[in-house]
Amino acid sequence: MAKKILIVDDELDILEVLTFRLSKEGYSVVTAASGQEALEQLEKEVPSLILLDIRMPDINGYEICKRVKTGKKWKHIPIIMLTASSMLKVEKAVEKYKVEGFLIKPFDYEKLLEKIKEFIS
16 A cells, blocks of 8 residues: 655645656655645545645644644654745754654755655655
């Protein structure tokens, strides 16, 4: 059975490209274009990993991290943040919310794939 990845990003181009590429790698991909949609997806099914944008128009990535990492049935899910935010701000969030990793946009797809494989095989 394919490992499921939830991609949360309000940039539809990123959702489409990552869905296409990760599906070709054999992952099952679910997407959410907002923080609220991400929470709804999490209620439906628990993914193996979350790729999470920080800047979103409704519920931002930091709040999603907080909810995931304090949620009883979600806290085990690895999160990799994908963001255009400054490195220092993201590093603080990684430490505060115990996020497993991050990449600054624009990111190298091969590095993303390496990070994903660190947490799910």
